[in-house]
Amino acid sequence: MNQIAIKEFQPSQLAAARSLLRKFLDTPEDYLEHILNMTAGVVMGISYGREISPKSDPYVALSKRTASAFEKAIRPGAFLVDFFPMLKYVPVWAPGAGFQTFARETRNNVQHLRDAPFREVKSHVSTGTARPSFVANALISMGTDDESNEDVNAVKRVAGGIFGAGFQTTTATIHVFILAMVLYPDVQKKAQTELDSVVGHERLPQFSDRTDLPYLEATVKEAYRWMPVVPTAIPHVTTEDDVYGGYRIPANSTVIPNSWRILQDPEMYPDPSAFSPERFLPDKNGNVARDPTTSGAFGFGRRACAGRHFADAAVWVTIASLLSAFDITNAFDEYGRKIDVNYARDPAPAFFSYPRPFKCSITPRSSKAETIVRQTEQS
Secondary structure, X not given: OOOOHHHHHHHHHHHHHHHHHHHHHHOHHHHHHHHHHHHHHHHHHHHHOOOOOOOOOHHHHHHHHXXXXXXXXXXXXXXXXXXXXXXXXXXXXXXXXXXXXXXHHHXXXXXXXXXXXXXXXXXXXXXXOOOOOHHHHXXXXXXXXXXXXXXXXXXXXXXXXXXXXXXXXXXXXXXXXXXXXXXXXXXXXXXHHHHHHHOOOOOOOOHHHXXXXXXXXXXXXXXXXXXXXXXXXXXXXXXXXXEEOOEEEOOOOEEOOEHHHHHOOOOOOOOOOOOOHHHHOOOOOOOOOOOOOOOOOOOOHHHOOOOHHHHHHHHHHHHHHHHHHEEEEEOEOOOOOEOOOHHHHOOOOOOOOOOOOOOEEEEEOOHHHHHHHHHOOOO
């Protein structure tokens, strides 16, 4: 998952972005479902070499349930046992012991999500019909699929982590970007003007264009910062005594980093509620705001997201492709009134932060753009 290794995933990420564009042509009103299926499909393909079902894929549905359970379980005080540890000894039928049923069901779901696709790949490897994937390549390289083997078990766990954590956060980031484009049409036009000058009107963006698109790069960074999809990072533990802001933090203390507050810090990011990619472009003195990908959007230190480079590549190629081919604007109701989407900026409190569902209009920028998108089906 490092910056060099992820390049082998670029063809599949590019193909998925092109497929997403075609779906937007046909049913743009289902844009969120299309994005979720795209990201799930890419991550499932890379992890297990498996295609997902376009509708109601069992692994996608199960991953949603486990993510929801994770969000519930990670909240401090979510269960009475958090305050009264002795409750872990009471029978499952006793009042206040509902957490035991929740834990058992969630454990079973997590194990199934990790075991079932892994064993599908094992079966295909044994018959010589496995598609290239992280799991298949690893098992073939090791020459064993014995799950009692420590390395084989590690491969199974890593693959489950890639799929379980990868697609929902990427979906949320692209959802944030679409909301920003509706609310900030001037930003959209600037990014499209840059794309037109570099990519032109005869093709869609490629990964090789990335270094030539600084405003688009800044737009992607601002999408990470503007509405962080993981507002509080994974808990860390201090390795030694520390003092911060006048507070003494003893060694071995659990610390939960407030990524949202860091990325909304008005001293670091003036007018933080505004979506302004310009903050990530050099000003007249050459100063640039701190990159959100290293200051909280993907976590911190040894607990930073291991798949951040892969996720960033998927987000970039999706955003570049969408802006090159489509205009993203406000939708209108049956009376011709513009539908206000500002409410979507206030997500429901949760470990993962998503914009509230909103309607928007996603239309091809031109007939030429539509033709180019249609042609990707044959390429």
